Amino acid sequence: MCAVGSPCVCVCVCVCDEQLSRSVCRSTSRSWTCHTRSSLQLSLPLSLPLSLSLSLSHHPSLSPSLSLSLSHHPSLSPSLSLALPLSLPVSLYFSPSLFCSPSLSPSLSGLSLSLSLSLSLTPRLLRPHSPQPSDKSRTNMTENGLLHPERVLTLDTMNPNIKRVEYAVRGPIVQRAMQLEKELQEGVKKPFTEVIKANIGDCHAMGQQPITFFRQVLALCSYPELLNDNKFPEDAKDRARRILQACGGGSIGAYSASQGIELVRQDVSRYIVRRDGGVPSNPDNIYLSTGASDAIATMLKLLVSGEGPTRTGVMISIPQYPLYSAALADLGAIQINYYLDESNNWSLAVGELRRALEAARKHCNPRALCVINPGNPTGQVQSRQCIEDVIRFAAEENLFLMADEVYQDNVYAEGCQFHSFKKVLFEMGPKYSEKVELASFHSTSKCYMGECGFRGGYMEVINLDPAVKAQLTKLVSVRLCPPVPGQALLDLVVNPPQPDEPSYSTFMNERTAVLAALAEKARMTEEILNKVPGIRCNPVQGAMYSFPQIQIPHKAIEEAKEKGQAPDMFYCMTLLDEMGICVVPGSGFGQRDGTYHFRMTILPPTDKLKIFLAKVKEFHQRFTERYS
C-alpha cells in the first residue's frame, strides 16, 4: 500500500448499519512524507454514528497530531472540528448527539457528511530506556506529552511490583503458539499441520474425558428440574440434593459462606481424615478457594510484612512452579531459592535448605517454606523421611510450612507413595503436631479429574494463630466466596461414589483408566527422552510433567544471547517454529546456572505423545548438528 520508508496513514471509515451490530468499512490510505503537513479530504455520504480508524505505518520516530472537521446538513448544530495530539492507531467515534441534542432525535441516516483531516508529523521524542524512579512523573510528561495526552496509567507510573511478575506457563512461547495456530487456520504453510501444546497441565484440553458422575451431579445442581428425570442414577441425585440443600435458597447461584459451604468443608475434613489414616481434621480449618492458586496467594499475603532486612522472605524450590515467584513479586516479598538435587532425582536435601536460609537471613526475614509434592515441574515424589526432615527443619528454624499437594493422586513410580505433610506432622508426635504451622493445598484441577475450568480447591490450616485465622476469614470475605460450581465439584472429589452405590463401578473404571494412562505416559516420556543424546530426564514419579535437561551447543547459546533470549527460550521457540511443539523453557521455572531444561506435560493422548516425543528427538538432533 505504501512506499517503503515514507510514513503512510491509513484511514478507515466505518459506518454502522441499522442494527448497529455490523460495520461497513471503507478504507482509504494516503501517504505523507516526514515533517510536512498534509491533509486528506474525504467526502463520503456518511451517517451517524460514525467510526474512524486511523493507523500510521513507518512512524518509529514521528508523533502525529490530527485536526479534523466534519460538516453536514446546515439544519443541525455547527460542524465539529478538533485538533488532537494522537498516538496511532486510534479509533475515533462520533455519535449523533455531538451534532444535535438527543431530544430532537431527527433521522440522521442518509446525511451527507464531509470529513477533512489534516495530519502533521513531527519528530517524536525518544523514550528513555530505563527512567530513574525519582524522575518518574516528569519523564512521563515529556515522554507522553507529544505521544498521547498524558495517560494516567503508563508503564512508568503503574505498580512496579506487577512489572516484576513473570508467569512462563502462559508467557511469550504460548502467545507465539496461539499465533501459529491462527496462521495454520488461515492456511499459512508450515512444516507441521498442528500445534501440540504441552505447556500447561490442562487435561481436558488434551482430550481427557470428565468423570461422568461428577458432571451428572453438576448438571443436576445447575438445573434441578433434572432431579425428576430417570436418566440419572440415584446416587448422583442424592449428592445433588445434598449440595443444593446446603446452598442459600437451594441454588448454586447464591453466595456461599466466604470460607466455603459448610457441608463441603465437612466432607473435605472427612476426606482428609480417611486419607491420613485417622489424623483428625476440623472443618473450621478448611478454607475453600478459587483453585489452589488463590489460597496460596492468600496465605503468602498474610505472611508478608516488614521492610528492608525485616521484609518477609519465602523459601521456594528451584525449579519451582512460577505461581510462587509471581505471587512473591506481586507482594514485594523476598524470594529465597533452594535448589532441588537433579542428580538425585530432584530430591530435597535439608543441607541445601540450611544453606539457602543462612544466606537469606543476611538480607531478609525468612518466615515460610514452600514445598510442592509431588513436584511441579520436576515430577518427583518426596519420601516420608524427607518430609520428616523438612518438618523438623521448619520447626527448628521457625518457618511456616506451605505444602502444595495438588498432585496427591498423581503418583506413578513403583515404590513411591504420597505422604501428606499433615499426616507425617501428626505422626511425629505432639512436639511437632502442636507447634508447626502448616497450610496444605489441594485442587480440583489435577489428579484424575483434571477439572481446571471450575477453579475448585481448598486449603487446610494447622496451628494457625486464632487471631490470624480471624484475619484470614475476614480477608477472604472481601471476595465474597469461591465459585459455587467449583465448591460442588470439590465436594464430589472428596466424597466420590462408594462401593455400594450405583455409580461406583463406572467411577472406578474411569478413574483407574485415567491414572493408568498417565502412568504409562510418564514411563514412555522418560524412556523415549532418555534415548536422545543430549537430553537427560529423571523418572516422572508423579504429577504431570517431565523436566528434562538439554545440552545446548555453544554456538546456539551465543546466538540466543545475541538475540537477547535465554538459551532455552531460544531452543523452545525454534522447536515451536519448526515442529509445532509447545513446551516451556526451564528458565521460566528456575534452574542452576549453565543448565538448560524444558517442561513438558505428559498429557497429550498416547498416540499424540509418541509423535510429540519423536519430533522432540528429531529436532534435538537437528538443532545439535546445526549449531556444532
Add this chain to the structure above:
Amino acid sequence: VDSVTGEESVQRMMAEKVLTVDTMNSCVKKVEYAVRGPIVLRAVQIEKELKEGVQKPFSEVIKANIGDAHAMGQQPITFFRQVLAMCSYPELLDDDRFPEDAKGRARRILQGCGGQSIGAYSASQGIECVRQDVARYVERRDGGVPSDPDNIYLTTGASDGIVTMLKLLVAGEGRSRTGVMISIPQYPLYSAALAELGAVQVNYFLNEERCWSLDVSELRRALADARRHCNPRALCIINPGNPTGQVQSRQCIEDVIRFAAKERLFLMADEVYQDNVYAEGCEFHSFKKVLFEMGPEFSSTVELASFHSTSKCYMGECGFRGGYMEVVNMDPEVKAQLTKLVSVRLCPPVPGQALMDLVVNPPQPGEPSYSTFIRERKATLSSLAERARLTEQILNTVPGIACNPVQGAMYSFPRVTLPARAIREAEERGQAPDMFYCMKLLEETGICLVPGSGFGQRDGTFHFRMTILPPTDKLKILLSKVKDFHQRFIQQYS
C-alpha cells in the same frame, strides 16, 4: 531453678507462632468488610441457636445484609440453567426436553472451550467467543459505540476486576502514593481493596439531601484536600449506587468525565446494577456511552475501566462469580502487563464465563425460549421495582427514619435519628452507634442489616443498609418489624 526457667523459655519459644497478629501483613489488618462483618457472624450464630431450640423473640433470622438474590428465594432464569446443565453434562444435548436455542448456545460455548469441556482452562483474559459476545452486547447497549473484544477481560465476579485494576494503579510512597477517590457512602470492597494495597482512600461525599447525587464541587474539594498528602490518580463511581440506590443523570456523568479529563484521573465505573433501574424518569447511562458521545476530545483520551457482573440485575447468579471489565484508552504496554497479571491466576471460572455469555447473549425474538425468558426477566425486575417503592414508602412513615427513593440497585440506605442516650451507651461499649442499633435490632427481631458505619457516612449521621430482596410478604414483615423496633428503641432511650 535455672533449668526450669530455661525450659519455660523454651516452652514459650515453642508456643510462639511464626505468624501472629503482630507479625502478619499490617495492610490486611486494616481491611474491613462490613457486609460480612460481626453482625453477620452474630446472625449465623443466632440461626444455629434457633436450630438448637434456644428461645428467641422471633422464629427466624431475616438476612437483608447482602445482595444475594437466590438466597432470598429469587428463581434462576430457566434458559441460563438449561444451557449450564448441558455444558456440564453434554450428553444432555441429545435430550429432547431442552429447546433448540438452549442447545445451540451450549454447543457454541463448548466449542469455545479447550477439548470442548468447561473443565479446561480458558485463555486468561476469558474465552474468546464470550469476549466477542460481551463486546457486541456493549455495542448494542451503548447505541453503536464500538467495543473491541481485545479490551474485554472476563473476571471472577466484578470484585476481581476492580481489585486487579486498583492493583495496577498503586505506586509511589509517602506523598506520591496513589490515592483513589471513592464515594461515601461506598461499597466496602473499595475501602477493603485500598487498605490491602496500602493505597490512600480519598473520600468524596454523596449529597443525601439531593437523593445521594454526586456534585462535581465536592469532587473538587476532595481532590484538592487529597493532593496535599497523596497522588490521586483514580476516581471510582458506582452507578446505580450501592448502598445508596441512586441512578446518576446523564448530565452528572458528563460532568464527572469532564472532571476526570481535566484532573487526569483514571475512571472506574462500577455498573453491576445496570439493569436495576426502577424509578420513573431514571435511566441507566453507561460511562462509556456518555464518554463517546462527548466526542473524540474525551473519548480518545479519558482512561476508563467499567465493570459488570452476573451477580446482580435480573439474574442474581452470585455463586458463579462471573463478570467482565472493559478497558478504554488503556496504554497498550499497561494492557500487556494486565494480561500478564491475570495469567498468573490462570483463568476466571469457566461456568461463570459461560453464564456471562448467556447474560450478554440471551434468547432473541423468534427463538423458542424467548417468551419464557422475557417473562421471567420482567417478573423479577417488576417485583424488585415494587419492593423498592414499598421499602421507601414504609420506612418514610416511621418518625426518625428518612429514606431516599430507591431509584435503582438493590438497597435502601435510610438515615436513622438516634437518641443521645443511645449514642452515649454505644460509645461506652466501644461500638459505633449504628452498630449498636443494628445489633439490638438483630437480637430483638432477628433482622440482619448492616450499619451505615460499614459504608461510611457524614459524621454525626447514622444509617443502615438493607436489601430489598426478601420476597414481598417477608419484606412487609421485615419493614413493620423495623418500624416497631425503631419506635421502641426511641422510647427506651429518650
